[in-house]
Amino acid sequence: xxxxxxxxANEAGVSLATASRVLNGSARKPAPExxxxxRAAAEKLGYFPNAQAQALARASTKLVGLVxxxxxxxxxxxxxxGVQRGLGDSGTQVLLxxxxxxxxxxxxxxxxxxxxxxxxIILSGSRGMSEDxxxxxxIESYQENGGQVVVIGQPLATTGGIQIDNxxxxxxxxxxxxRAGHRSFVVLSGDRNLLTxxxxxxxxxxxxxxxxxxxxxxxxxxxxREGAYMAMSDFLASHAAEISNQQxxxxxxxxxxxxxxxxAIRERGLRVPEDIAVVGFDDIPTLEDVIPSxxxxxxxxxxxxxxxxxxxxxxxxARKMVVTGTPVLRESTEFFTRLP
Amino acid sequence: xxxxxxxxANEAGVSLATASRVLNGSARKPAPExxxxxRAAAEKLGYFPNAQAQALARASTKLVGLVxxxxxxxxxxxxxxGVQRGLGDSGTQVLLxxxxxxxxxxxxxxxxxxxxxxxxIILSGSRGMSEDxxxxxxIESYQENGGQVVVIGQPLATTGGIQIDNxxxxxxxxxxxxRAGHRSFVVLSGDRNLLTxxxxxxxxxxxxxxxxxxxxxxxxxxxxREGAYMAMSDFLASHAAEISNQQxxxxxxxxxxxxxxxxAIRERGLRVPEDIAVVGFDDIPTLEDVIPSxxxxxxxxxxxxxxxxxxxxxxxxARKMVVTGTPVLRESTEFFTRLP
DNA sequence: ACTATCGTGGAAAGCGCATTCCCAAATCTG
DNA sequence: CAGATTTGGGAATGCGCTTTCCACGATAGT
Numbered sequence: 001x002x003x004x005x006x007x008x009a010n011e012a013g014v015s016l017a018t019a020s021r022v023l024n025g026s027a028r029k030p031a032p033e034x035x036x037x038x039r040a041a042a043e044k045l046g047y048f049p050n051a052q053a054q055a056l057a058r059a060s061t062k063l064v065g066l067v068x069x070x071x072x073x074x075x076x077x078x079x080x081x082g083v084q085r086g087l088g089d090s091g092t093q094v095l096l097x098x099x100x101x102x103x104x105x106x107x108x109x110x111x112x113x114x115x116x117x118x119x120x121i122i123l124s125g126s127r128g129m130s131e132d133x134x135x136x137x138x139i140e141s142y143q144e145n146g147g148q149v150v151v152i153g154q155p156l157a158t159t160g161g162i163q164i165d166n167x168x169x170x171x172x173x174x175x176x177x178x179r180a181g182h183r184s185f186v187v188l189s190g191d192r193n194l195l196t197x198x199x200x201x202x203x204x205x206x207x208x209x210x211x212x213x214x215x216x217x218x219x220x221x222x223x224x225r226e227g228a229y230m231a232m233s234d235f236l237a238s239h240a241a242e243i244s245n246q247q248x249x250x251x252x253x254x255x256x257x258x259x260x261x262x263x264a265i266r267e268r269g270l271r272v273p274e275d276i277a278v279v280g281f282d283d284i285p286t287l288e289d290v291i292p293s294x295x296x297x298x299x300x301x302x303x304x305x306x307x308x309x310x311x312x313x314x315x316x317x318a319r320k321m322v323v324t325g326t327p328v329l330r331e332s333t334e335f336f337t338r339l340p
Numbered sequence: 341x342x343x344x345x346x347x348x349a350n351e352a353g354v355s356l357a358t359a360s361r362v363l364n365g366s367a368r369k370p371a372p373e374x375x376x377x378x379r380a381a382a383e384k385l386g387y388f389p390n391a392q393a394q395a396l397a398r399a400s401t402k403l404v405g406l407v408x409x410x411x412x413x414x415x416x417x418x419x420x421x422g423v424q425r426g427l428g429d430s431g432t433q434v435l436l437x438x439x440x441x442x443x444x445x446x447x448x449x450x451x452x453x454x455x456x457x458x459x460x461i462i463l464s465g466s467r468g469m470s471e472d473x474x475x476x477x478x479i480e481s482y483q484e485n486g487g488q489v490v491v492i493g494q495p496l497a498t499t500g501g502i503q504i505d506n507x508x509x510x511x512x513x514x515x516x517x518x519r520a521g522h523r524s525f526v527v528l529s530g531d532r533n534l535l536t537x538x539x540x541x542x543x544x545x546x547x548x549x550x551x552x553x554x555x556x557x558x559x560x561x562x563x564x565r566e567g568a569y570m571a572m573s574d575f576l577a578s579h580a581a582e583i584s585n586q587q588x589x590x591x592x593x594x595x596x597x598x599x600x601x602x603x604a605i606r607e608r609g610l611r612v613p614e615d616i617a618v619v620g621f622d623d624i625p626t627l628e629d630v631i632p633s634x635x636x637x638x639x640x641x642x643x644x645x646x647x648x649x650x651x652x653x654x655x656x657x658a659r660k661m662v663v664t665g666t667p668v669l670r671e672s673t674e675f676f677t678r679l680p
Numbered sequence: 681a682c683t684a685t686c687g688t689g690g691a692a693a694g695c696g697c698a699t700t701c702c703c704a705a706a707t708c709t710g
Numbered sequence: 711c712a713g714a715t716t717t718g719g720g721a722a723t724g725c726g727c728t729t730t731c732c733a734c735g736a737t738a739g740t
Contacts, residue, residue, distance in 0.1 A: 002457075002485045004696060015720045020698060028699095030718070046481055051455040052401065053696035055392040056725045066436075072421035072625065072642075074414070081412035084438050093452055096406075096436045098424050112433055115391040117342075141386055145342045225628075259629045285412065289599045290629050302412075344726060355690045360728060370688075393726035396695045 086309020190223030426649020530563030
């Protein structure tokens with residue numbers, strides 16, 4: 001059906017081997033005269049190398065798998081863009097998989113990527129991991145077969161990646177908030193078994209404790225806008241007293257959750273930050289358009305993705321790097337003293 | 341290196357053919373007893389079919405290419421999520437390419453997908469197209485070789501896809517705004533050669549003309565948040581008079597642009613909608629978190645993506661469908677009469 | 681009872697390409 | 711100028727798998 005290299009070789013009157021050498025970066029360069037003939041034939045026939053066949057003959061696919069929790073989430077889509085940028089014009093293609101936070105689907109995605117023999121897998125939206133024996137084994141066997149694994153978040157023992165120091169970042173963030181005057185905190189955390197979520201919440205609490213404070217409450221919701229909205233609504237409904245007494249500061253373990261919480265707060269007729277302050281985590285681009293501007297811990301999301309992409313290209317040195325977020329206090333946490 | 345089907349066959353004491361028949365959906369089902377033996381061997385060895393080899397031997401890759409302008413743009417990332425949902429658990433993998441609005445990169449992406457022998461290509465962020473001879477030819481040759489093309493936006497003559505009736509949607513939107521009381525409009529359009537942008541702007545203007553109105557001004561900026569921000573800033577600086585005389589209504593050809601415009605307006609110290617009203621187009625999820633709520637034309641973005649995915653699966657009937665957006669007036673276009 | 685049919689597993693032929701190996705011609709060396 | 715060496719094209723092999731095509735034994739038909 002499609003034009004094969006053989007066809008091109010015939011058309012050019014050379015052998016298959018020569019055609020291959022001309023059209024694909026081989027070490028051996030045929031004579032210019034012959035090369036031109038081959039290239040002309042390829043052009044004329046509209047030849048496209050069959051990537052599958054090439055992958056089979058060589059032993060590399062120029063494919064990298066990217067698994068995220070939800071590609072429509074700005075956090076992940078920004079990282080995804082970074083990955084693409086990092087891969088640049090290396091000719092490497094990105095295979096995308098969304099897991100919807102479902103561990104099963106995550107495993108399926110990795111299996112699929114292993115089947116595709118991707119040169120690397122970038123794991124971005126992973127959960128606890130350390131617990132997930134099955135995934136761990138899968139990854140090990142992938143690595144044994146020469147696959148590279150880059151984890152964004154909490155790199156595994158055996159993998160390289162970009163570690164985000166969630167705990168420390170949260171501590172710093174808490175520190176800044178305290179310095180700004182806040183004393184009454186509520187932590188809005190995500191799923192308990194999501195390591196990212198837990199680390200952020202714990203880091204925050206650690207700092208509070210170390211300063212002699214403690215959280216008014218720690219509440220849990222799904223690690224999503226909706227989850228936060230519901231959790232926050234519940235909280236507001238049952239804690240009217242605390243809220244009218246003091247300016248509470250709600251730390252949400254992600255910006256997306258902060259936005260959900262914000263909505264709940266507004267629906268309740270409360271003002272941010274006058275009645276209740278809100279902080280997020282990640283600094284997703286979406287925040288640019290939200291009023292009041294949301295305080296958060298800035299993570300260089302796109303860069304992180306780019307680094308991951310570059311790591312994949314520099315095949316081999318599976319370095320680890322650590323990123324610590326930067327607290328950014330904006331309008332949503334302006335401190336107001338309550339009159340007694 | 342990796343376990344091959346041959347290894348599994350040996351381990352199970354059967355032939356390669358039998359192993360293949362057991363492990364991959366063949367028409368012929370070997371005896372249960374033998375099947376179990378093979379499956380056990382595969383499990384024991386940790387066998388993964390080599391997708392490249394399979395693709396070569398069969399003539400299908402179970403791969404679909406998705407090309408978008410920018411995966412970090414909520415418009416595209418929402419569609420991308422839809423596509424994944426539409427593909428469901430069909431085992432089809434998505435190959436992602438971002439073009440950054442560069443026609444060259446778009447062509448490269450399509451070439452890459454052709455090389456990968458993707459079963460289908462979903463073109464989402466395309467531009468004029470009709471003009472781009474090169475892309476057009478590429479696509480035709482892809483189709484001749486059995487590739488399926490689904491275009492989101494403005495389907496080509498030869499392709500199926502989901503057409504978004506931008507013009508009509510804009511007309512309806514303009515109608516609603518007029519009904520709400522607005523009379524002074526400014527159209528903030530994107531790149532002139534972007535069909536989507538032009539259609540939306542023209543549809544809007546058509547409706548105005550048909551109602552006996554005309555736009556105060558039509559301005560152009562890059563089809564992005566930044567582009568709109570700059571264009572709007574310029575406009576505000578040079579049209580102070582018009583603005584203080586009446587409540588202008590700025591129609592932006594996309595929500596993303598509307599957000600950029602909104603920022604420019606706010607930086608100028610103007611209020612929305614009291615001083616100036618703003619309308620977008622698309623109804624991206626981001627709008628949920630913006631205050632004031634932004635009026636727009638709602639497009640079922642995720643559904644559109646899902647339909648595209650489903651079209652790919654139902655290989656063959658390259659249907660076309662037409663989607664017309666629904667005007668949604670929210671706070672950003674509340675009408676205020678100016679005292680004389 | 682003997683042939684026609686079916687069901688099953690195995691051998692072998694590709695799928696499209698990269699690459700090793702071989703050989704002829706060209707270039708170099710002294 | 712003869713022999714040693716390099717250069718460059720072509721034939722052939724194999725990557726891992728699917729899929730005819732065969733051969734063989736079992737079953738059915740008359």
